[in-house]
Amino acid sequence: MDEKIRWGILGPGNISHKFATGFNVVENSELYAVGSRDIGRANTFGDEYNIPIRYGSYHELVSDPDVDAIYIATPHSFHKEHAMLCLSKGKAVLCEKPFSINATEAKEMVKCASENNVFLMEAMWTRFLPIYSQIQEWIKEGSIGDIRMITADFGFRTTFNPEGRLFRPELGGGALLDVGIYTISLVSFILGGKSPSRISSMANLGKSGVDEQSAMILGYEDGEMAILYTAINTNTKQEAVILGEKGSISIPSFWNATSAILKVDGEKEHIVEMSHKANGYCYEAEEVNRCLREGKIESHRMSWSESISIMETMDEIRRQWGLKYPME
Numbered sequence: 001m002d003e004k005i006r007w008g009i010l011g012p013g014n015i016s017h018k019f020a021t022g023f024n025v026v027e028n029s030e031l032y033a034v035g036s037r038d039i040g041r042a043n044t045f046g047d048e049y050n051i052p053i054r055y056g057s058y059h060e061l062v063s064d065p066d067v068d069a070i071y072i073a074t075p076h077s078f079h080k081e082h083a084m085l086c087l088s089k090g091k092a093v094l095c096e097k098p099f100s101i102n103a104t105e106a107k108e109m110v111k112c113a114s115e116n117n118v119f120l121m122e123a124m125w126t127r128f129l130p131i132y133s134q135i136q137e138w139i140k141e142g143s144i145g146d147i148r149m150i151t152a153d154f155g156f157r158t159t160f161n162p163e164g165r166l167f168r169p170e171l172g173g174g175a176l177l178d179v180g181i182y183t184i185s186l187v188s189f190i191l192g193g194k195s196p197s198r199i200s201s202m203a204n205l206g207k208s209g210v211d212e213q214s215a216m217i218l219g220y221e222d223g224e225m226a227i228l229y230t231a232i233n234t235n236t237k238q239e240a241v242i243l244g245e246k247g248s249i250s251i252p253s254f255w256n257a258t259s260a261i262l263k264v265d266g267e268k269e270h271i272v273e274m275s276h277k278a279n280g281y282c283y284e285a286e287e288v289n290r291c292l293r294e295g296k297i298e299s300h301r302m303s304w305s306e307s308i309s310i311m312e313t314m315d316e317i318r319r320q321w322g323l324k325y326p327m328e
């Protein structure tokens, strides 16, 4: 794949605007097509981002022989259906987080990618931000020693709206799958893809039956622990702290981080700033392009087994709360 990689966007909603903005700086590829359930919305989005080909259905988008890769940005409950639609047509897929509604769906998507021999990756954009390479390096070189504990929180306050995606159970609403996933994915990333062996969690389910806030404790085989909380009804600090046997790494605004603070016991703080190219959504697309050019169907930086493990963790958390979505 030496020539330009041609991308399509499936579902031009809120996050697609950010993706398209970030895509501007991705080299050797182009935003070539957009597919919406409504041709008017596809045209409006296409005009805004200079996307030449517009379709009024997802089927038309995935049937275009000139599209190489598709970014799926529909609500959670459609990720499996839309990913499998793309994969069955041989299109590489970058699928928004959460990868799926649950681990069973995630496994079906992975099986489909594997059987069709087509690339598939969860769009957990945070881990591809440049500051995370620095953080990984500090951990690898033993700056803070073995990791003992990780704390992370991601909560924001929005008004209750029974019509909104976040509050509708049939769209996979709730804080956990929307923003809590960032805290769980961060811990997985920092611990090299390990799955927790013990999970304890408590939530407040709101008027529409979805989790409006929750707290989670994850325990791991080697004794590491993670203390996490998430909300859609409360603003939180949105910070992560990695605590090691001889120091710590703090990551302000960890989900879109541009800085990290290394504090080795007995030494001065060391602050590193690394701004994003564009708005930061370019890096995940660059990773897809890199994998496609290398003929890979899976990225080792956001592997299939890790996406499945993250869904399994969230399945167990929801099981403890008694939260089942209508499609389950």
Ligand SMILES: NC(=O)c1ccc[n+]([C@@H]2O[C@H](COP(=O)([O-])OP(=O)(O)OC[C@H]3O[C@@H](n4cnc5c(N)ncnc54)[C@H](OP(=O)(O)O)[C@@H]3O)[C@@H](O)[C@H]2O)c1
Binding pocket: 010, 011, 012, 013, 014, 015, 016, 035, 036, 037, 038, 041, 042, 073, 074, 075, 076, 078, 096, 097, 098, 123, 125, 165, 177, 178
């Ligand atoms: N990475 C991030 O920073 C980030 C941020 C926000 C959201 N997300 C993820 O991106 C996904 C989409 O979130 P969003 O906030 O962009 O959602 P959204 O704006 O509510 O919906 C996205 C698009 O999905 C399409 N869609 C297809 N079937 C739909 C249905 N039955 N109901 C509503 N929309 C439907 C619509 O496009 P057409 O009808 O025009 O086809 C809609 O514009 C979610 O899974 C979310 O977790 C990621």
